[in-house]
Amino acid sequence: MKLSDNGKTLLEVTAGDIKEDGSFDIPAGVTSIGMWAFDGCSGLQSITIPQGVNSIGEAAFRGCSGLQSITIPQGITSIGAAAFYGCSGLQSIIIPVGVTSIGMATFEGCIRLQSITIPAGLTSIDGWAFQGCSGLQSVTIPEGVTSIENYAFRSCSGLQSIAIPQGVTSIGVETFLGCGGLQSLTIPQGVTSIEIRAFSGCSGLQSITIPAEVTFIGSDAFDGCSNLDSIVIASQSEAVRNSIASLLPDDLKSKVILKELADEVFKFRDAELSRLLQVPETNPLFRFFNMKSPHSSRVKGANGVEGECSKLPDELLQTINRFSGDNRYYQKAQRRIRGLPLPANADAVRDYKNKVTAIVNESMSKAKEFSQRIDEAADKGALQRAEASRTRVALSR
Template sequence: MKTTCRPAGIHRPKTPAMQWTTVRILRRLHLLLLAIPLAAQAQFDYTTNNDTITITGYNCTEGPATIPSTIDGLPVTTIGGGTFSGCSGLTSVTIPNSVTSLGAEAFGSCTGLTSVTIGTSVKTLGAHAFADCTGLASITIPDSVTDIGAWAFARCSGLTGVTIPRNVTTIGEQAFFHCTGLGAIEVDALNSHFGSLNGVLFDKNLATLIQYLPGRTGGYTIPDGVSTIGDWAFRDCINLASVAIPNSVTNIGKGAFVGCKNLPSVVAPDGVTSIGTFAFQGCGSLGSVTLGNSVTTIGRGAFEGCVSLTNLNIPNSTANIGSSAFAGCRNLTGVNIPDKVTSIEERTFAACASLTNAMIGNSVTNIGDWAFAYCSHLAGVTIPKSVIRIGANAFYGSSLSSVTIPDGVTAIGNEAFYGSASLMAVYFMGNAPSEFGRDVFGDSPETILYYLPGTTGWDSIFVNVQTVLWLPRVQSDDPSFGVRENQFGFNINWASERVVVVEACPDLATPVWTPVGTNILNGGTSYFSDPQWADYPARFYRLRSP
């Protein structure tokens, strides 16, 4: 056999035909290589800024997407807001190392997205960046990330676990809201801002509970030393069956337990001073609430819609109750508002249909608009002397049969008692209010307004409402009327704290009236008795104010 060896570096000369073929192959290969990035780039819309590229749009083809690291020779650094939003057919995405920021809703509602590779230069995951990616079961957040935006992974129902890397300094509000499958949030041990205990997210010092796990079932005991239950920490944890709050907790944050619809009871220990806005809103099974003796603030809507709540003791330490705080608690039967409270805000007890009685503290100056509206069984309310204003629709649709308006009230809003069909008598302790709204008593034609002697303003302020001078009255129809212990007596009914002089005479034909008693009507009533009644063949009595 003959073997030919060709020395290295020595090539056989090409014929002209071979050279032409080689040129054509190289040209086609060059065009093919050019076509690949051009085709990929054609899937994206982008803008140029300071020699960098921001991807602003995607044509939402089905299947995987690979974001190029350069376009037109410039680095791709940003995935703009909403770029892939709603691309339900997107199954996976690879983000290159050139990218530093993912904008708001960058991949929002990509429901078919199951795999994400995030480049090692990304620092920011924008608000709602992966919200509603329901098919996303896991994601690796690189160490480069410093900021996780609000709602970044909200409603990612398939997400079962996530690890917060070492350099994250900010986690936005409700970043993992309604991740119903989330069973653990771990934190890199080198992270200086956040920590994790048994899969629950805390700040580094374990003083603030930031995010509980919507995917967990059963009860949870908050560790001793925690001082704050963070905003929205347990939101929509529908499988939370119980929670134990330690004495170290001072603040229950905004929306902390909102939507925990299977939570049956809660005890806020004496250390708690503040219950945040919407803290227990919509906890439909919450039938028992115990508030410690240090609570000063109950936030707006804090217990709104807690339809199973029947009784609640608001501690005397409470000074502020927010609007709609107990609105829609349709089984709440009674409420006692402490003396430190100065204002009942709008809709505070609206639609508490089972509420029968309300005791209002002696520092309240304002009863806000709709405060007790649609409390259809409210039959008794004590309005203290401190009240200046009764707001529009404040007692709309109540079952009040009578009500006393203190002399300090200067304003009553539109339709304040409208729809209170049982309201027969309204007793005014002072002058007619200077501000009297439209249809205050509305469709209650039998309502009579009683005013005291010496008060003013009753001639011109009311339209289609009957006003009657309010005078002291002997209660001849109750058991007190008659002889008791050899003395004739009766109850006197009139305005609270007023003084009534009882006069008597033996003969109405030639009357000579003699004072026989002076009564102070504490609480609007007082009992009079005459030990000398038997000394006369007849004895007549009359009442007057001094």
């Protein structure tokens, strides 16, 4: 272990300084942890930073891959860039009140980091701050943060939700690139630009709300967002809607909708798809439990006696439908509906609803027609079997 001449700065800790249990005691009187102090101490598992320490230097714990827990006290006001870079075993951390910035690459590569508490008073999250934190699932950024820099959450593949506060004015370059677990996001009022590849590769993103103030959307901002279903504009103005749509590539223009229309349209769409699930014939189990079907399920009972399973009630099939992820009629109708251009204004809503209803009705009809063909085939098969049986009896006489 090496300290500064006045004993106030911890300059260097080596593997030999780490206790057998993986801990390390910071000496009394230390007020700062210097740059690279614990660099590469992979055997360090836990550490409690004592009261009186006010700063953690750049790359202080860089590469401490065995570090699982760290307690940072109140009084810390500065955490340097890359301070916990590559701490792949770190699972959670609480940043104390008083820290105003999360520096560049501070937690980059902390792949097991699942939760982080960001304090009020923070004003900026620098570039690469959480890049590659694939275990991070949810982040709440407090009011007061005005800057989220480039690449800040890039490749956080497990991130499912994030709250961005008002006051942020720009979504930086590749800020959320590769966040495949992110499903929905509301960009707050005041944001004016969404930079290049900001959400590229967010394959799970289904809906995003963009404020009316946005005047710039960079190239490939939503590239690879294969499930993006709607881009909701937080405005009542068709002119604003058209202005923002003009910033998007052609394949996304049809997914833009005003917020005042979105609630009505999506509620109607969900209700129509739900109506489809009320038709028993759309359930893939229907033909196996319809007694006329040649595919009816058979069960083996006592003494090996086989028999056909009783027909399931329609109500049960409807209930199963609501929890079924493999209903092909529902999935196909949903894909077709999502492929419809969203209405650009109130006048277009009626036409959109008519198209949705037509798709659902067509799917219901096809399910019933298929079931009817199965029944007809079963009836025909039964007649053929009966005729064959009579023929065998006649020949045996």
